[in-house]
Amino acid sequence: MTNVIDGNAAAADVRAGIEDCVETLGAAGVTPRLATVLMNDQQASATYVSMKQQDCEEVGIAAEDVRIDSDAPAEELFDAVADLNARESVHGILVQDPTPEHVPDERVTSAVDPAKDVDAFHPENVGRLVADRPRFRPCTPHGIQRLLANAGVDLDGADVVVVGRSKIVGKPLANMLAGRGDGGNATVTLCHSHTDDLAAHTRRADVVVAAAGVTELIDGSMLSEGCVVVDVGINRVDETNEKGYRLVGDVDFESAKQKASAITPVPGGVGPMTRAMLLYNTVKAASEQTGVDVDLP
Structure with missing residues (x-):
């Protein structure tokens, strides 16, 4: 059964620790x-x-x-x-x-x-x-690193594909996951809009991080069985509901869930x-x- 990683619960744990820090400072x-x-x-x-x-x-x-x-x-x-x-x-x-x-x-x-x-x-x-x-780790990459640790994902020696090369997510995350120490030591491939045959890269990955800003760019056919999927994307698509839209990620959640051992939802995953x-x-x-x-x- 696929583990849907709860970003809200992980964030609540961090916030509880932050409150303790604030008390110490106070x-x-x-x-x-x-x-x-x-x-x-x-x-x-x-x-x-x-x-x-x-x-x-x-x-x-x-x-x-x-x-x-x-x-x-x-x-x-x-x-x-x-x-x-x-x-x-x-x-x-x-x-x-x-x-x-x-x-x-x-x-x-x-x-x-x-x-x-x-x-x-x-x-x-x-x-x-x-x-x-690092003095500070960028917020989204650091949050992703913590989510993976909380989900018990061992990155040491893992094959990770990061899709997207922004200065906010893709580039710093690639450095952090490839770096030494806890939450690092992965072998990282950084893919982007000029990458030939993106699916060939994502299918061999133990962990796929989608941060390209393209609605449902990655689906289940592009993933290996049992991989871990982190979806950073937040995209609006038209919907006949009260808001007139719904939020989806850079991953087609339903098809990816059939392949992944663990996956972050949108919303409620990386954002919190x-x-x-x-x-x-x-x-x-x-x-x-x-x-x-x-x-x-």
């Missing part, structure tokens, strides 16, 4: 604080920010919401980030994607103080990750863990900046 007079910066008019982005703010409040992390008009000069964003960098009471900073076209992405990722970069997008933090000396690991990184940042030791979950 006893030392420290309140961890995450500042989110939003500079776009997309409803989805506003929803994501609100969810992150709510997550913080539920575990005792102070949440600061910075909003900047999408038509404002780019310097207004960078001035706001510089102010947050300088404030000792702010331990984590997250600039919500996307930013307007007149704001250079590369400059945004470099503007946040690396010690407060809880997304782990700053070039210094990317370099540390590649060097196997991504949010939990943002809290993890924020508490870790507060601990390192203040010198108050905590027992991270």
Whole structure:
């Protein structure tokens, strides 16, 4: 019987540990604080920010919401980030994607103080990750790593195929799974839109991670018997229900479930863990900046 990996349950365990860390910090007079910066008019982005703010409040992390008009000069964003960098009471900073076209992405990722970069997008933090000396692990890849560990998936020597090469998921995850130590030591193949015969790669994999952003790109015919499937995709498809749509991943869940020994659902799989690991990184940042030791979950 296929194990449907419960991301909500795994995230709840992490959040419980985070609450303990927040109490430890609080006893030392420290309140961890995450500042989110939003500079776009997309409803989805506003929803994501609100969810992150709510997550913080539920575990005792102070949440600061910075909003900047999408038509404002780019310097207004960078001035706001510089102010947050300088404030000792702010331990984590997250600039919500996307930013307007007149704001250079590369400059945004470099503007946040690396010690407060809880997304782990700053070039210094990317370099540390590649060097196997991470300050922070990016939230979604770290969440995936934890989900696999919780499901009892042994990655040591495993053949893993990651489909998608984004800087947010695919590239950092490939580095983490191939790295030394717990949750690593896998042999990783990174596939993408230019890969010839994707199915030939996925069929030989012990673990397949789908993070291409393409609706139901991978189905059961592309998988080996007993493999583990992690679906990072969140895509809307039209549906005759109250919302007018339903959420599906990059994997055709029903056909993949017939082959997989374990699989993450959409929703309720990777998403909750991504949010939990943002809290993890924020508490870790507060601990390192203040010198108050905590027992991270």
